[in-house]
Amino acid sequence: MMSDRIKELRQKCRSGAYHKYRKTGFDFSEIRSAVEDMDAAAAEAFALKSILDMETPVIISGERLQFTRTIGEVIPVFFPKKIMESAGKKKIWIMGNSNPDYRTIIFQGLEKRVSLIENELEKYSVGSEQHKYLSGMIQSCQAILSFADRYADAAREAGETELAELLDKVPRHPAETLQEALQSVYFMSAMYRLAGYAHIGFGRADQYLIDFYRRDIADGRESEESARELLAEFFLILCRDYDIFSGVQTGDNGQSMMLGGCKRDGSSAENELTTLLMDISADLKMIDPKINLRLDRNTSEKCLMSAARLSGCGLGFPQYNNDEVIIPGLVNFGYRLEDARDYTVAACWEFVVKNGNDLPNIDAINFAYVAVLAIRKMLREKLPFERIADELKNAMRSTLDERRKKWDEFYIAPGPLFSAFEDVAVQCGKDIATEAGYHHHIGVHGCGSSTAADSIAAVKHFVYDEKSISAEEMLSALENNFVGSEELQKKLKECDCKVGCSDKDADDALKMLFDIFAEVLGEVKDNGYGGKLRPGSGSAMYYVWFTQRKDRGQYLEATADGRAEGGYISSSLAPAPGVKPAGMLSVLKSYSKIDYNKICNGGPITMEFDPVCFASELAVAKMTSLIRGFVNSGCQQLQWNILDPDVLRHAQKYPEQHRDLVVRVWGWSGFFVELDKVFQDQIIGRHSFNG
Amino acid sequence: MADVSGTIFDIAECSLHDGPGVRMTVFLKGCPLRCRWCHSPEGQTNAVETLHFPDLPDRVCGKILSAGELAEHINSLLAFVPGSGVTFSGGEPMMQPEFLSSVLDRLEPGTHSLIDTCGFVPADVFLMLAKKVSCIFFGLKLLDDENSVRWSGQPSGRVIENLLLLDSETTTPYRLRIPLLHTVTDTPDYFSKLEKLCSRLKRMECIDFLPSNLDAGAKYPSCSRIFAPGFDTAYDCVLPENLKIKAPCRLLRRNEV
Structure with a gap:
């Protein structure tokens, strides 16, 4: 065309x-x-x-x-x-x-x-x-x-x-x-x-x-x-x-752009x-x-066909946003209904609401790191499994306290040119960044959730339920990065108690982690700007920083899902790298367990597909059913990548032959050959669905 | 309802080519045929087995679960996808009739269900199951006993009888799925037999001819088997133009299978 x-x-x-x-x-x-x-x-x-x-x-x-x-x-x-x-x-x-x-x-x-x-x-x-x-x-x-x-x-x-x-x-x-x-x-x-x-x-x-x-x-x-x-x-x-x-x-x-959704009065x-x-x-x-697309049950088939065709181009967008959970979540968090209906997204996925200014991307809590702290304590002190929620809460709290010290090192500069076009700022002669408007929240990402949930599920299964691994054995394996415990590591890696595998324990752990995250962030009544902390499920670049760079804090050692130190965690919401999920529907089912009424900073389910899933108009039409499935399941955000790992490996070797190859990185798309190798490697390691 | 158990060897949650809409395909283990082009050798025996791979850990193939468990799993996943359905494939799903029947009985009312069968099962079993589903994919192979035994290990009589019963004794919509294989099913003799058979069928919706699977041999080493199809799997067969069959016939592309 x-x-x-x-x-x-x-x-x-x-x-x-x-x-x-x-x-x-x-x-x-x-x-x-x-x-x-x-x-x-x-x-x-x-x-x-x-x-x-x-x-x-x-x-x-x-x-x-x-x-x-x-x-x-x-x-x-x-x-x-x-x-x-x-x-x-x-x-x-x-x-x-x-x-x-x-x-x-x-x-x-x-x-x-x-x-x-x-x-x-x-x-x-x-x-x-x-x-x-x-x-x-x-x-x-x-x-x-x-x-x-x-x-x-x-x-x-x-x-x-x-x-x-x-x-x-x-x-x-x-x-x-x-x-x-x-x-x-x-x-x-x-x-x-x-x-x-x-x-x-x-x-x-x-x-x-x-x-x-x-x-x-x-x-x-x-x-x-x-x-x-x-x-x-x-x-x-x-x-x-x-x-x-x-x-x-x-x-x-x-340079994000939002399409679709509803008007301020709620109509399409x-x-x-x-x-x-x-x-x-x-x-x-x-x-x-x-491109971002806002959806609900009434989104037209024509719109979904265009969206699925665009997904099939392999640019990693549109990112799909489910208005049916996002708007109630934003209202529940305290935004005015009309403003919530008019939401859009920031650079990646974080929700941006008019008549105020939030800092949606200030930091992240590494759930996998929190789980390591809690699990090691449970194993060391031989605590009953019922204590897991309390221990996670304590670990989440101490991690947040530690990170917040770092936030006090920020000073938010005013944005006069931005404020000039915001009525709420002009009318009071104040800046929208921190003063004018109705809301000044701080968004905190919750990353590494699948690795954390898998670790909790594995400990429950092997140490507490089946008792086939002793607490001492597990603790020592984790502390020694599985050196000398390769058989145990293999067992942990290969078990099915993982997010995306229709496993109840893993799905329950996932929900528990996000509930605790919302509760602990909710304990902070003033973020220093008169707002609150807004919990999210995104990762931004932290999935690389927390696993590959010790200087960024919350550095991740071995985890109880069998992942050795240095292994990646997922970008935003996705089964852990190396896990073969049961399928797309099981992945949606896992993530539908999260209570998005409490988790409203955004953070998409990220799925990789083989190009064959979009090879014909009929296939594209079927993908629109999956998009509707995403809306009906009550998940919040979804992004699709079209990947052929062989092509990506070839592109690493011969970048000049793949200058136009686009991939979704975290909340944005880029040309693959222009990325640093650590980001390229993480993408190559993602699981790909082939229909 | 007594909860009978069965053996499955895989579930594909979003297969795109096994029926209308987004399909969840359940692969039941065990098959009475031994088609030489079979691309799922791990589905042929009904017992749980261990697959061996050169560079990967061994994998147990086959999982025993109850009809109730499987039905609940299917229902929970299909609930949120409009226009979706479940396909039972294999192996030969009708080899586990009680299990399959029980799963079908437990599906949410209105769930689109489909059985992909080779038809080589007792007639009463075949009819009982065929009447329970929304649609049948009938995987027709060779049409005379000699060739059928040679290529699939069993004679063709019972298969053809069941096909005729499906046409006359049930109202279940069905289509034929025929692998188009060089020197096996792309011969003038085969097409003439097929035309004759089809002239006796009143309700057949269409025929999908399936191209040979270029990767059919991929899983044989892991089952300690040798892939020896006995024909050129890479040959791109074509349909004769003057096929005298009333229903639409089409040759699927390799990425549509």
């Missing part, structure tokens, strides 16, 4: 053709010293203006959306003394992992926004904190507007009258056409990157774009084909500069763009934007 023009744009993007405009070796020291004595908002505005002054407008003829980075390096963040002093020795945490309010940006335009902020400004006396803060917001917007003017002038100089009109119009004024809306969104996303924000997502794009799409088609401004091509161009331009966005690995850039939000954007993504096969 890709037109020749889009094929050509894709090729230009993949070959780095746009990088020729980039320069490096910029000296940012002047900015750094200039902002020293400023307030946070003024400093951001000044730095942004200075950075934009360093940018050179690039007008590319024949393209309908414009902005190309010329500063060819990651932009540093500039903090004034005031922030540095408030932070003290703490590490400064930059606002991000969230979605700017693009609806406000495109429907109001910056000029109107500035005048709204000016109205608010009048409420406060000159020199007050609020006055300074709101003034900074205005200056940032103005810096962006004058930069847009420079772009418009450059277009005029290049004889591109239509582009000049486009750039004159947005983001200054409200968008009226699809092209204007997309230009506004893209241009502003680039501004956030240049202002130093990381992991910026696009939120519910099918919702804020649909009016423009429908109107353009109805008015004959776009045909269905030209609108599709324009949207494809939008997707491609998002992949132009992600190599100079900050992230743990290339591809970990936060599915529309033509919900499916069209997925179809376009399937055509392009690029790693950005990373």
